[in-house]
Each structure stands twice: as C-alpha cells, then as structure tokens.
Amino acid sequence: MSAPQAAALHQRDFTGRILAASLVVRLMAILVSLLGLVGQTMTMPVLMCILVLSVTSLSVLLSPQVTGFVRRHPLAFVLDVLVALAVVYVVGVESPLVLVTLSTALVVGMLFDRRTAALCGVVLVAGYVLVSLYNPAQTRGFMLELGVPALYVGLIAVGGAVRGAHEAQLVAARQAAEAQLAAAAADERARLAREMHDSLGKTLHGIALGADALPRLVEQDPATASTYARDLSLGAHQAADEARRLLVRMRADQPDRPFAEVLAERCAAWEEAHGIPCRLTVTGVVDLATACRYEVLAIVGEALENVARHADAQQVEVALTGLAGGRVRVGVRDDGRGFLPRPDGGSPEGHFGLTGMAERAREAGMRLSVSSAPGHGTTVSVESVDPDDDRSARPETREAADA
Incomplete structure (x- = not known):
C-alpha cells in the first residue's frame, strides 16, 4: 500500500472514530437531558425530538452502511446541523435538550475544513439566536443569550484544532514513510551497483579485453584465436547467467515491504511447491538493513531447498526473532533424517550449500550455525552478531542432542 493510500485509509478511520x-x-x-426533564410534562414535540435524535444517532452508530456513507461524504453531516436547529426551535433554548446540539458543533469542527466549519458555525449560532428572539417570553440570562452560542464557536474551534493536529500527523507520517522508501531504494541501488561491479562488470571487462585482442590473433595465430573465441563464448554465457541472477535477486525481495511479509510469502510458495507444511513464527520487532535482506532470504531459500532434496521431512518451522540490541535471528528447523556435520562447519562431501550459506552470512555481517544429527532433523539459523566478534567469520556446527 502506497503512502497516499495509507493516509486516505487512516483519514477514513479517523472520521469513523x-x-x-x-x-x-x-x-x-440525551440521558442527561431526560434527567433534567424529570418532573416536567413530556409534550409530544419534546418526545418526538428525543426519538429523532436517538434514532438518527443509533442508526449511524450501529449501521456500517450509514457510517460508511458519512465517512465517504462528510458533507452529509450538514443534515445533522439542520436537525439540531430544528430541535432548538421545537423545544426552545431553555430545554435541557439543547445540550445535545453541542456535540454537533464539535463534530463540525473535526470533519470539515475551516471555511465549511465556519459556515456551519454561523448557521448554528444564527439559528439559535433567531429561535431565542422568536420567543422573547423565555427567561433571559448569560447562558441562554451568550453562553450557548459561545460554546458552539468554541467547540467548532476545538474540533478544528484536533483536525489540524491530525492532518499534521498524517503529513509527518507520510513524509517519514516516503523517506524510508527512498532510503531503501538508495540502499538497493548501491547494493546492485556493488554486485554488478564485483561480478558482471569484471566479466564484461574481461570479454572486452579478449575481443580487442581477437582480430590481431586471427591474423597472427589462428589456433590461439580459436581458444580466445571459445573463452569469449564462455565469458558471454557467464555474463548472461550473472545478469539473470541479478534480475532474480531484484525480484526476490521488495525493500518497501516488511521483511516478515516477504518471508511469509517465500515459505508459503515453498510449501505449495513441495507439499511439506512450512510454518512461520515471528517474535518481537524485526527489521533488517536492505543489504542484509537478500542474503538472509537466500540462506532461508537454500535451507528450504536442502530440506526438499535431502531431509525427507514431514514439516518445517521457520522462526524470525527480534533480539536485544536490534539483532535478528532467522532459523529453519526440519524433522527429517539429519546428518553428521563436519567439524570445520563445511558442507558434506559432494555438496556446497552450507559453504555458500556461510559465505552469505559473512557478507551480511551475520553468523551461521547448523545443528543436526542422524535421525534428529536439522536446524539452520543465521543471527546478527557484533562486527568485532571473530566467531562471525566461521559457521558454528554441532550435533543435535539425542532425543
């Protein structure tokens, strides 16, 4: 979801609240007003006003359709202003039911922009004054003549201040989200630039040097030229493979999405492809630098592929855990056949997966650990470490405890 869409959704939620x-x-x-009317004769106009106010309030409060309509079309709330004036006209300015109209003034200030809120305020105050003048026989006093109109104006101003503060908060949140996305994109571009320089750039440079020398060798040494041509062909294929891997890496992670969400999709896709249950658990607040996200995802992907190829497992658990100091641990545990890890932490004979995962962990500034034993499954975990900790330079392996 984009920042503007999130802001619009947040605004609708705010309106609903x-x-x-x-x-x-x-x-x-209304309940307080009913208490104030105790001992007085309940006339039909007063009873009708109470019913109208109660029914309209409950319909908006309890009906999602009505609430959604008002959220999408705030100007519909102008009808409530007219209802409030009608109540004041019917019951008079001395009735306790006038208290009910104060909530209208507050909501007007919160829902509408300054110009519309000011217009509604003028309508409320003018209508109240006209009703008061229409019935001069009513008791005069500060609250009746000035207090209630002043409360209308004050509550509209308070509502406007709340609306302004909320809009400022939305702007700040949107700017922070956009800045975070820009930083993530910049990190991703920098990472891709490094990878292109370290792999694809060097391969293409070698191809260019060989191509420069090839015309001269064709004339002077055809046999060597043939060898160069074969090398150039292999280099071109290697460059194509490296470019393809870079594209796969670009699509493997979306830096603007939560890492846990991307990892959940990866686990779900693996489960669907292999038919082995794969459950993800997330504990604590987890955040990874953009440069580390791909490496960790690649380690998890390699561990899952090892499960599919070699473990004969019935289920897999992936755990994403936030640790103290902003560190992160990601573990992949299966209940498969397991194996006996080598003392140096390298891959078993004829395999290279663990070695590649350890190299990726070092690239991300993390440490890989492998726990396994024949018949007791395997756990592969990668954890953030202190850069000064020399243990991050080598994988840690241990046999799983006997059941």
Whole structure:
C-alpha cells in the first residue's frame, strides 16, 4: 500500500472514530437531558425530538452502511446541523435538550475544513439566536443569550484544532514513510551497483579485453584465436547467467515491504511447491538493513531447498526473532533424517550449500550455525552478531542432542 493510500485509509478511520465518539456523547447528553426533564410534562414535540435524535444517532452508530456513507461524504453531516436547529426551535433554548446540539458543533469542527466549519458555525449560532428572539417570553440570562452560542464557536474551534493536529500527523507520517522508501531504494541501488561491479562488470571487462585482442590473433595465430573465441563464448554465457541472477535477486525481495511479509510469502510458495507444511513464527520487532535482506532470504531459500532434496521431512518451522540490541535471528528447523556435520562447519562431501550459506552470512555481517544429527532433523539459523566478534567469520556446527 502506497503512502497516499495509507493516509486516505487512516483519514477514513479517523472520521469513523470521531463519528462514533460524538454519537456516544450525544446519547449520553440525551440521558442527561431526560434527567433534567424529570418532573416536567413530556409534550409530544419534546418526545418526538428525543426519538429523532436517538434514532438518527443509533442508526449511524450501529449501521456500517450509514457510517460508511458519512465517512465517504462528510458533507452529509450538514443534515445533522439542520436537525439540531430544528430541535432548538421545537423545544426552545431553555430545554435541557439543547445540550445535545453541542456535540454537533464539535463534530463540525473535526470533519470539515475551516471555511465549511465556519459556515456551519454561523448557521448554528444564527439559528439559535433567531429561535431565542422568536420567543422573547423565555427567561433571559448569560447562558441562554451568550453562553450557548459561545460554546458552539468554541467547540467548532476545538474540533478544528484536533483536525489540524491530525492532518499534521498524517503529513509527518507520510513524509517519514516516503523517506524510508527512498532510503531503501538508495540502499538497493548501491547494493546492485556493488554486485554488478564485483561480478558482471569484471566479466564484461574481461570479454572486452579478449575481443580487442581477437582480430590481431586471427591474423597472427589462428589456433590461439580459436581458444580466445571459445573463452569469449564462455565469458558471454557467464555474463548472461550473472545478469539473470541479478534480475532474480531484484525480484526476490521488495525493500518497501516488511521483511516478515516477504518471508511469509517465500515459505508459503515453498510449501505449495513441495507439499511439506512450512510454518512461520515471528517474535518481537524485526527489521533488517536492505543489504542484509537478500542474503538472509537466500540462506532461508537454500535451507528450504536442502530440506526438499535431502531431509525427507514431514514439516518445517521457520522462526524470525527480534533480539536485544536490534539483532535478528532467522532459523529453519526440519524433522527429517539429519546428518553428521563436519567439524570445520563445511558442507558434506559432494555438496556446497552450507559453504555458500556461510559465505552469505559473512557478507551480511551475520553468523551461521547448523545443528543436526542422524535421525534428529536439522536446524539452520543465521543471527546478527557484533562486527568485532571473530566467531562471525566461521559457521558454528554441532550435533543435535539425542532425543
């Protein structure tokens, strides 16, 4: 999900929470107003106002369709302003039900931009004043003449301040997300540049040198020229393979996505391809540098392929764990036949997987460990280590404890 899409979704969630909170406050105000009406004659207009306010509030609060419509079309809440004025007109400014209209002012400030909120505020205050002047027989006082209109204005201002703070938070979060994506992309470009220089660049340079010498050798030494031509052909194939591997690496990881999400997809794809259950567990907050992500994914992929080829396992567990100090551990454990690790931590005779995984771990500044024994499965784990720890330069192997 892009940053603008996430911001829009967050804004809709904020609108929904504001609506829910305001309607709960309104229902509480209705209850308080009913307490204030105890001992008074319940007229039909007052009863109708209470029913209208309660039904409209509950319909928005309990109906996802109505709530979703208001979230998508905030201007529909202008109808609530008109309902509030109608209530004031019917019950009069002295009725406790006037308290219910205060929640309208607060929500207006939160949902609308300044211009629309100010317009709604003018409508609320003007309507209230007109109702008060329409019935001059009502008791005069500060709260009736100035207090309630001032509360309308103040609550709209408070709602606007909350809206502004929320929008500022969204902008800051979006900028942080965009900066993080830009940094991840820059790291990825730098990593690919290093890999192209170390592999593809050197191969192409060798091909270029051989091609420069080939015309002269064709004239002076055809036999040597034939050898050069074969070498150039092999070099071209090697360059093509290296380019293909680079493309695969570019597609293997998406730096803008959470590492746990990418790892989960990798495990699910492996399980579907081989029919062996592969369960991923994530513990703690896990974050990996862009330069390490591919290496760790490649180690996990190699470990899973070893399980499929050699382990004859019934199930596999992949554990992604966040450790103290920002360190990370990733482990792949199977219940297969296992093997007897070599004392030097190298691959078994005729295989090179463990050696390659150890090299990848060193490249990522991590340490590989392998625990296995015949009949007791295998656990391959890679863990972040202190750069000054010389143990990171070699894999750690041990036999699994007997069951």
